[in-house]
Every structure is written in C-alpha cells, then in structure tokens.
Amino acid sequence: MASIEVDFAGFRCPNPFILASAPPTNTGEMIERAFDQGWGGAVIKTLTYDYTKYKNVNPRIHAIKQDGRVIGFTNFELGAQKPIDEWLEDVVRIKKNCPEHLLLASLLHTEGLVESQWKEVARRFAQAGVDGFELNFSCSHGMAEGGGGATIGSSVGLIQEVVGWIRRTVTLPIMVKLPAMVENIPQKAKAAKEAGADAISAINTLNCLNGMDVYTFTPYPRVDGKSAFSGLSGAMIRPVGLRCVAQIAQNVKIPISGIGGIANWEDTVQYILVGASTVQICSAVMQYGYRIIEDLTHGLADYMEKMEFAHISDFVGLGLPSIMPHRELSRDYRLASHVDRTQCVGCGLCVIACRDSGYQAISMGKDRIAFVDEEKCDGCGLCKGICPVEGCMELKRKESKG
Numbered sequence: 001m002a003s004i005e006v007d008f009a010g011f012r013c014p015n016p017f018i019l020a021s022a023p024p025t026n027t028g029e030m031i032e033r034a035f036d037q038g039w040g041g042a043v044i045k046t047l048t049y050d051y052t053k054y055k056n057v058n059p060r061i062h063a064i065k066q067d068g069r070v071i072g073f074t075n076f077e078l079g080a081q082k083p084i085d086e087w088l089e090d091v092v093r094i095k096k097n098c099p100e101h102l103l104l105a106s107l108l109h110t111e112g113l114v115e116s117q118w119k120e121v122a123r124r125f126a127q128a129g130v131d132g133f134e135l136n137f138s139c140s141h142g143m144a145e146g147g148g149g150a151t152i153g154s155s156v157g158l159i160q161e162v163v164g165w166i167r168r169t170v171t172l173p174i175m176v177k178l179p180a181m182v183e184n185i186p187q188k189a190k191a192a193k194e195a196g197a198d199a200i201s202a203i204n205t206l207n208c209l210n211g212m213d214v215y216t217f218t219p220y221p222r223v224d225g226k227s228a229f230s231g232l233s234g235a236m237i238r239p240v241g242l243r244c245v246a247q248i249a250q251n252v253k254i255p256i257s258g259i260g261g262i263a264n265w266e267d268t269v270q271y272i273l274v275g276a277s278t279v280q281i282c283s284a285v286m287q288y289g290y291r292i293i294e295d296l297t298h299g300l301a302d303y304m305e306k307m308e309f310a311h312i313s314d315f316v317g318l319g320l321p322s323i324m325p326h327r328e329l330s331r332d333y334r335l336a337s338h339v340d341r342t343q344c345v346g347c348g349l350c351v352i353a354c355r356d357s358g359y360q361a362i363s364m365g366k367d368r369i370a371f372v373d374e375e376k377c378d379g380c381g382l383c384k385g386i387c388p389v390e391g392c393m394e395l396k397r398k399e400s401k402g
C-alpha cells in the first residue's frame with residue numbers, strides 16, 4: 001500500500017501538497033478550511049510588518065486567457081493586509097485544531113531590511129507555534145521594488161545576512177523561497193544552506209508586463225489608467241519551475257519544495273522526479289478551489305501503486321540522471337516525420353510550418369493528405385508539435401544517419 005505521507009525538513013506531513021503563500025492562505029479561517037479538506041500544509045500569506053503602509057490596489061489580479069480558457073495569472077498583490085497580532089491568534093488556533101498539518105509563516109514584507117523587525121516577527125511566530133518559516137526572497141514585483149523579495153534572492157550576501165538573522169533567532173526549520181530569474185540559482189541555494197537554511201522552495205512568480213491597450217497606450221491591469229510590472233504564475237511557468245528545481249537538486253543536497261504551475265498529480269510527479277519532496281500550489285487553487293486536493297492525493301496514490309513506489313522518497317530525483325549538458329546529447333541518429341494517412345484531416349498547417357520555419361519537406365497530396373519527403377526532413381519536430389490531430393504525426397528513425 002503506497003503512503004503519500006512525507007517527511008519535510010523534520011516535519012511529518014499527511015501529504016506533500018502545501019498551499020503556497022498567496023491568496024489561498026489569506027486568513028486563518030481559510031487555512032483551517034483547506035486543512036479540513038485534506039491539504040498537507042500551508043504557508044501563510046507573506047506577513048507585513050506594518051500593513052497600513054502597503055495598501056493593495058484595485059484590481060491586482062489578472063487572468064490570462066487563450067480561446068476563453070485561463071492559462072495563467074499576473075498579479076501585483078502585496079503582503080498580508082492584517083496586523084501581525086491577529087495572525088498570531090490565528091496560528092495558535094490553527095495549530096490547536098489541526099496539529100498534524102504543516103504551518104509555515106512567510107517573512108517578511110517590510111520597509112527596507114530592518115534586522116530587528118525580521119527577528120521580532122520570527123520570535124513571536126515561533127512562540128505562537130508555527131512549524132517553521134519560509135523566507136520570501138522571491139516576490140518579483142512590489143516587494144522587490146522596495147528592496148525585499150527577489151532583491152534579497154538575487155544577492156548571495158543578502159541571502160546569507162537575512163537567513164543568519166533568523167537562524168540566530170529561532171531553532172525551527174527555515175525554508176528559503178528563491179526566485180527563478182536570478183543568475184546561477186544553485187549558488188543562491190548553496191548560500192542559503194551555508195547560512196543555516198533547512199530547505200529551499202522555488203519558484204515565485206516571474207516578473208512581467210501583462211500587456212498594453214493598443215488604442216489608449218496604457219498597460220493593464222489598469223489602476224486609474226496606470227499599471228506596474230507584475231508577477232506571472234500558473235501553467236505557463238511550470239517549465240521554468242521544473243528547470244530551477246532540477247538545477248538546485250543537481251547541485252545542493254537539501255529538501256526542496258517545488259512551485260510553479262502545478263495543477264494535478266502528474267505535474268506533482270514531474271516536480272518530484274526532478275528533486276522536490278513537497279510541492280506548493282497557488283494558481284490552480286485560485287481557479288478551482290481547495291477541492292482539487294482530492295484529485296491530487298488520489299492521483300498521486302494511484303500513480304505510486306501503479307509504479308510500485310511505497311514512499312515518496314522512493315522516486316525523489318529519479319529523473320535527474322537523464323538531464324545532461326546539451327553538448328552531451330546524442331547525435332548518433334536522425335529522425336523523419338511520418339503522417340498517419342488514416343488520421344490526417346488535410347488542414348495544411350504542417351505544410352505551412354515546414355515551408356516557412358522548417359525544411360520545405362511537406363507537401364499536400366491531391367487526396368488532401370500531407371506527404372513528407374523523408375530526404376528533406378531534418379527531424380526538428382515542429383510539424384508534430386503543431387498538428388491539431390493528436391498521434392497523426394510521428395517522428396521515426398531514418399535508415400541512414402543523413
């Protein structure tokens with residue numbers, strides 16, 4: 001029988017699914033409700049030392065859509081909008097009612113880097129009973145502009161300084177949340193570990209500009225006619241999150257919580273295969289609610305049964321040996337595209353793609369079925385990727401190396 005319980009930085013979690021620090025962890029009542037529905041843990045919305053100085057704007061969350069479907073979000077939300085004292089009461093109550101669920105406090109939205117404020121908040125939350133801390137060195141927009149968030153995560157010196165403050169203040173586990181858009185992310189993870197961090201989480205949102213209204217020349221989302229750089233999240237950033245987690249796992253021996261575009265058990269397994277032992281989720285919960293936990297836990301357990309994994313630790317990092325420097329990838333064979341004549345609907349998309357971005361290897365037959373000239377085909381994979389009929393185009397080995 002597979003067990004989805006997991007040990008993470010010294011805490012036994014009922015499952016690896018943790019609510020990321022974000023709107024789904026905005027209040028104590030919400031976190032308790034999520035725990036009741038089965039979430040393994042939660043990172044409280046990043047705490048604000050003095051929330052009255054950081055009022056949120058309206059609107060601040062924007063859904064990115066394609067063909068009417070939400071494919072991601074951008075936001076420029078700031079830290080928690082309630083006093084530290086109220087959060088401390090929430091922590092006491094949550095830990096009393098849900099002791100077996102992991103509860104981490106996320107530090108800290110503050111004005112500049114004030115050592116006494118970081119230490120004070122860490123000490124008070126430790127006393128209230130949190131299980132550990134996540135240090136938000138990764139917010140890519142508002143906090144970063146003020147010298148916090150990703151500004152800390154981009155500097156080895158600042159990472160070590162701030163982790164050191166918290167390490168000397170509390171004995172509880174410390175996780176450092178790193179941003180994706182930094183040079184040499186393993187170096188940043190190493191710096192955090194050397195300064196006393198017990199775990200790394202990655203990634204946060206990617207800094208972006210949502211878009212421009214081409215008639216009024218104003219960016220959106222529009223806050224009284226103006227906008228700001230924001231943070232991109234959701235399925236679109238999953239490949240970046242996977243890259244970051246894999247690079248950290250390849251280079252630093254430390255527990256990792258994988259974040260970025262996770263919406264189902266398969267996304268979760270992908271993160272585990274590249275080195276994560278827990279995962280955190282925000283955007284999918286913003287879109288579908290806490291109830292996705294049921295599919296996540298059942299899907300993961302079913303996968304483990306099928307693969308005969310008894311514990312999550314049995315497959316953490318199993319995909320890493322297959323990731324290698326590009327120069328070491330095989331050049332020993334060539335592929336050519338093949339069309340399944342019974343499936344082709346004659347749309348011609350592959351003909352255009354190969355003609356204008358490939359090797360002019362595809363033509364449309366009189367019977368409106370695409371035909372690939374194997375000699376001309378360079379096996380790039382573009383046509384298979386854009387063909388609207390799943391399974392219609394396959395890449396097969398050429399006889400000669402070409």
Ligand SMILES: Cc1cc2nc3c(=O)[nH]c(=O)nc-3n(C[C@H](O)[C@H](O)[C@H](O)COP(=O)(O)O)c2cc1C
Binds near residue numbers: 046106233
């Ligand atoms: C509206 C919104 C607010 C967020 N606020 C925080 C925050 O306060 N602290 C933090 O560390 N991350 C924050 N995040 C980032 C998420 O925790 C997470 O790292 C990111 O959204 C990527 O995960 P996802 O693709 O599952 O959304 C926020 C994300 C969104 C969309």
Ligand code: SF4
Binds near residue numbers: 354
């Ligand atoms: S694999 Fe590339 S070169 Fe070959 S047919 Fe498709 S698009 Fe053209």
Ligand code: SF4
Binds near residue numbers: 347348349386
């Ligand atoms: S894209 Fe696919 S379906 Fe369309 S013509 Fe090419 S092979 Fe046929």
